[in-house]
Amino acid sequence: MKNRLYFYIFLILFCLWIALPPLVINLPFVNKPITIKPEKIEINVLGKKLGINNEYKLGLDLQGGSHLVFLVDTSGFKNQDIESAVEASRNIIEKRINFFGVAEPQVYLLKQNNNYRVSVDIPGNKNPQQAINQIGKTAQLDFREYKTKEVQQGTESAQMAYFEPTKLNGQFLKKAALVFDQQSGNPQVSLVFNKEGARLFGEITKKNIQKPLAIFLDEQLLTAPTVQQAITDGKAVISGDFTVEEAKVLINSLNAGALPAPIKLIEQKTVEATLGQANIRQSLLAGVFGLLCVIMFMLILYKKEGLVAFISLMVYTIISLALYKILGIVLTISGIAGFLLSIGMAVDANILIYERIKEEQLLLKDKQIAVRSGFFRALAAIKSANFNTLLVCLILFNPLNLSFLPEFGMVRGFALTLALGVLLGLFTGVFITKNILWRIYKIEK
Known part of the structure; x- marks a missing residue:
């Protein structure tokens, strides 16, 4: 049990270290400022380097950039070869953009009827012609x-x-x-x-x-x-x-390499940032204020259990922000909306647990038995609700690129952050909240 507790503490501290920006300290008699955290972390896994950038990746709507759409000509391929040719073209386009040295491009396939398109979003790039030249250039x-x-x-x-x-x-x-x-x-x-x-x-x-x-x-x-x-x-x-x-x-x-299928540029535009730095800062402050209001509500209404919900919510937020960096998730306006919605669902899980505990205590009187019984009874409802939400996220994300389902990056960003939040909410609700409650009321495992 102690080993599990130590593991949770280590996990939370590691995620906190990843999530927070670098801390720069200016010491007297030292000419160079000291940075507590490196700009980039590189981990070697099975001979492959995984990099964790210290900056969150922002989408086109948050920092602007170039948006390009290419039509893939599949007329020269047999039906069984079209999918592989289109996927290979997408991979080569992504490789060419990466060689171009732009920051974190997003390249994904769109299928409408029998037409295949490759959409390219290049955040921070204000000269689409350079990217077009790099993508379209074929070195034979x-x-x-x-x-x-x-x-x-x-x-x-x-x-x-x-x-x-x-x-x-x-x-x-x-x-x-x-x-x-x-x-x-x-x-x-x-x-x-x-x-x-x-x-x-x-x-x-x-x-x-x-x-x-x-x-x-x-x-x-x-x-x-x-x-x-x-x-x-x-x-x-x-x-x-x-x-x-x-x-x-x-x-x-x-x-x-050369593109296996010819491509034709059908759309290009320079996207200005929808939100400036000032608006982003104001939005974050509004989110923090709303979070504080929720925490105050939980503390007033549930007292000790409200404090447990606060700890669980902080752990949830820290792990979420760390995963956004580790997985390289691109944050967009819709993605941030999904994250905020998932926070609400995480709080809702705690409310369900505490209300169920109250009902059980009225019937059973014994606090320990009421906490145990109420927790597991509420857990069934929480799992069912979260499963339905994950199913909706899967439909919105549309991993198979089905033409009758959404194929837009904005919708997918919302679905991805919401799904990640739901899974993390289950983790913090089941493991973090449960372990703290069990310790407070001295409930045996």
């Missing part, structure tokens, strides 16, 4: 062999040189990176092929020794170095008249 890389053929010119024949495509192209690329020429210092693009690409590159270079091997990008000749020897390690370097920025753009395009 391929290697071509030097060939000659005889052509007839009047009564004489002549040799004409040309480059013939090989099977080696960007499809076999594993990674592209920025390097610099050791002699000139000019930026270059280093290529590393996968296993099959390395085999093809080895075969091509082996049969083209002392011949030019051309590298084309989007049908434009970049460079045509002469092969000195067979290259079997699967590595190559593109050298050209690049600036560092141009090389980085090329690298990002190569790493992101």
Whole structure:
């Protein structure tokens, strides 16, 4: 029992540490301010880095940004291949936006009848054209062999040189990176092929020794170095008249890959923040004031049990705010509304428990038995109500992208924060409230 209590205390303190903003302390005789909490926490889980940013992610309606919608052309795919092609296109678009360096883009699919759309929200970005260029840019890389053929010119024949495509192209690329020429210092693009690409590159270079091997990008000749020897390690370097920025753009395009299905921009707009910083601050103050009123009501009406509800509600709020950072949930106006509604439901659960305890005490007289009986009788009603709410949240979130259900980010944000709040409310109501009541009234487990 003590171990469980220690676990709850540790969990609450950890979530409090995550939820609170960094504390900056200015000490005398110290030139640099001391930050108690790092800006970003990185946790390595099974070789994968999970980052916890110290800032809450705000949606377009809270901080403004760019909103883009692309129509995916699926006419060239069989019915069984459409879903995978559209999903792959969505993933590549998201990867390209991430390479672009914008803050926390939201990319999701919309399906209406047989039309597939990819909606892209980029909070904080006020130049949609840059994002459009990055998303729409397709870097088609391929290697071509030097060939000659005889052509007839009047009564004489002549040799004409040309480059013939090989099977080696960007499809076999594993990674592209920025390097610099050791002699000139000019930026270059280093290529590393996968296993099959390395085999093809080895075969091509082996049969083209002392011949030019051309590298084309989007049908434009970049460079045509002469092969000195067979290259079997699967590595190559593109050298050209690049600036560092141009090389980085090329690298990002190569790493992101080509879109499996063509896309067409059908909507673009710059979204201004619906709420300014002053309005956000006022809304938060209003929420805190409302929360304090609820707490005062609980303390006046239920006395000792009201204090338990206050503790449970504080734990609920701390864990909720921490999870928003850990899970990277994007906060929108509708999402905040869902969070506030879930707080009301968490309070409602405590009221149901205490009112049921009152009824049981009138019948049973013994306080300990009344608390135990009232708690478990109320719990059945709480679970039933929360289950129905979760079912509604599932319908609103529409995880399968069904066309006859809502597909809008605003509705999904509301559903997500409300569902998370309902689950947390069950946790704080069942575990936190129960454990405190059991300790107050010395009820045996």
